[in-house]
Amino acid sequence: MFALRLVGAVVIPIAAFYTLWVTFDFLRDSEANRVIVVGVAVVVGVGGVFFLYWAMNRAVELLPERYREGVRPWIFVGPAMVLLSVFLVYPVINTILISFKDAQSQSFVGLDNFKFVFTDESMLRAIRNTLGWMILVPVAAVTTGLAFATLADRLRRGEAVAKSIIFLPMAISFAGASITWRLIYSFRPAGFGSNIGLLNGIMLGLGQNPVDWLSQHPWNNLYLMVIMVWMQTGFAMVVLSAAIKSIPDEIIEAARIDGASEWQVFRRIIVPSILPTIVVVATYMVINSLKVFDIVFVMGNAELNQTEVIAERMIRWFFIGQDYGKGAAIAVVLFIVVIPVMVWNVRRFREEEMIR
Template sequence: MFYQLAAAAGFMLAGVLGCAAYFWGTSFVLDLIFPSKGKSGAVASRNLRITNAIRPWLFLAPALFALATYLIYPVFMSLWYSVHDRAGQNFVGVSNYAWMINDGEFRQSIYNNFLWLLVVPALATFFGLVIAALTDRIWWGNIAKTLIFMPMAISFVGAAVIWKFIYDFRPEGAEQIGLLNAIVVAFGAAPQAWITLPFWNNFFLMAILVWIQTGFAMVILSAALRGIPEETIEAAVIDGANGWQIFFKIMVPQIWGTIAVVWTTITILVLKVFDIVLAMTNGQWQSQVLANLMFDWMFRGGGDFGRGAAIAVVIMILVIPIMVWNIRNAAKEMKGH
């Protein structure tokens, strides 16, 4: 354990020092190529304009390289593999996409993803909004926010392990270590293997992501609520509006843009959900989702890069319109401020 922590600290330090060395080194080389000191006024001015134009791109270069390597290149390779066979060698046209349309497991995955899209963004945003409004009214609100935000610091796999103990099942008559079954047995009912119940197990898995993302929604929406002008609320109070009317008719409409950004951000995450399903059910008992199905086809059972890439393309097609809308809406929000 000590060696792992030491190695992690070493890599972090090396990364920080490497970034500092890169920024200092590139600036030094740029100033050597286009010096401004000791030059005439016209030359110095020209070199300063050139260095000022180039320097930001030098700082952006590592990020642009990483984006090109880990985002743009994989997109093109996914498109290429999606029209080739399982080994990625022979061109097969749209046969991988035709297979998807006729595959029952793919249709089940689409259906499950649709359920996740309906439930998770709505509940996470709603709970985040309610908690943000309530915690701003109590003296220990910041403590409550910290506790609710804490799941955001846990990996999805770690959260799945925690919730496995909540859903754990033991045969009837045995001591139940799962919290949910312990409560059920205490009320005299029979314990259930919750995550093996088709259809309903999707909602038990969704609860994990809602638990994680509520903290994210709460933080963003809390900041938006605090940005509402007090004058509008005071005017509503003077006009005789009650608390519910002030919240839903005065406050919510003023932060609707932020609500939409939070909703769509969680929606993008839901379309890519993978870790929770893999750790909890591995797609069994009709709980399969697109990302997990892609992983199964691409890296399991001998590996079929063509079908796996075709599923990845479908996920990308579903995510891109929401992502573009989200970015545009966020840009409008920034202009408004």
């Protein structure tokens, strides 16, 4: 009986995997009708994954009782871990390895690449600028997003429209966003026709000379951050809004009946209830600001304007400079910079576990 159960526990998941595999195989081969392929992919993909979880859960049920609780978490976590290791962990290891090799990954050069990272003038500036991005962008985006979500929650009508407007920039592809901001920052010196950037239009309207905004160090860093805030506030707003909606009405109403002012409601009830979500959103924003490169990349020569950031240097060295060693070493710096954020999150996670 025990043996049979054990066999079942092994065979069923394998069977589930194989069913998925066979259909995946079909999806891979078939290029015929895209609509049908998509349909099948969604049904089989989602249904198949559900089936996989279900089958594995059944399999665990077949195990002797004392093993069950030990194995069960792994069937929920396992598949995701496999995907994560293929798509993210493996590339990370690969990057770390390359960072100790030369430009063409032919031989090991020890710490040379890291020496470059921490001595090169432009790299040091990039690290400084990135720290600025990591602090200012999340603060601005989360504050605006939180304020907006709180206020919009109190609108009787038009909440969806108001939120869509803040969300709008998220729907613009990056190529679109760069054009959008060209229409704001664009600069032409006197004599080269009228300025097509809004800011210089305003300057001229005020009787001032047009300004090459993106070369005004150090302010140009702020001008670039504005773009990021514009694009990302929608994320903070949507997630925080969902969290605010999950605060039970009765608590807020009770506070109001007790005579709490709106500000007190916000300070004492809303913020504490959604604090974990604020942390999540802030973390995500910090990480996104850490990874930002395309805004800097498109908006002028970063080295000339001194607007370099870490991720932009990474792309430049890795893909344009063709120096895989330096590019990878810069990427490793990214991993290092994120460690404090991870520690902070884990600490919070532990506290949360303790409360529960």
